[in-house]
Amino acid sequence: EAQVTQNPRYLITVTGKKLTVTCSQNMNHEYMSWYRQDPGLGLRQIYYSMNVEVTDKGDVPEGYKVSRKEKRNFPLILESPSPNQTSLYFCASSPLTGLDTDTQYFGPGTRLTVL
C-alpha cells in the first residue's frame, strides 16, 4: 500500500531533550516536506526536500533540522525542543513529474507536546 508513515504518532517530552520524528514513504517520491499545524494558524511548512541531500527552509524553520540521506526517509530533528514547538506535525511527499506537483500525500501526523 502506498503510504507515508510517521513515528512516533504521539510524544510527550521535556524542554531541551533532543528528539527525532521519522518520516518514510514507499512511493519513490522525490519531494518530501514537513508541516506543523496549530489552531488558528493552519498548516505551515517547516522544511522541504527536492531530492536526496537537497533540503531547504519553509516558512517556519527555526528550531528544526532535517536530513535527506535516503530518498524514502526525511526525519525531523528538534535539537532542543521548547514549549512553543508543541504542535501537530505532518510529513508529506510528492512526485516531481511536472504533472502532479501540487498533489502531496500526507502522513497520519505526530502530536508533540513539549513540557
Added chain:
Amino acid sequence: LAKTTQPISMDSYEGQEVNITCSHNNIATNDYITWYQQFPSQGPRFIIQGYKTKVTNEVASLFIPADRKSSTLSLPRVSLSDTAVYYCLVGDRGSGGYNKLIFGAGTRLAVHP
C-alpha cells in the same frame, strides 16, 4: 502562490449537495486550483485539481469560471463522513514555487443527520 478566500464554516444535511466557493482574485496564468480534505487529527487528503471549466472525479466536481478568479467545489449528496475541513489552494505546476503549499484556514463543513 495566490491567496485564497473561503467561508470559514458551512452546515449541511445528509443527502444534500454542498458547494464551497473559493476566491482567488490574483491567480496567475500558470496556476492550478487544488482542493484538499482534512479530517480531525489526520493529514490533508487530495480531492481534486483543475485549471479551467469543469473537472469531475468519483468524489467531487470542480467548477472554474472563465476568468478563473474563483472556483467551486461541489460535493454531491453528502454524508456524515464528509464532515471535515476543506482547503482551496492555488499553485503553479511548473515553476519554482510549486513545491510550497500554502494552506489557509479552510472551510469547516459540518454535515448533520
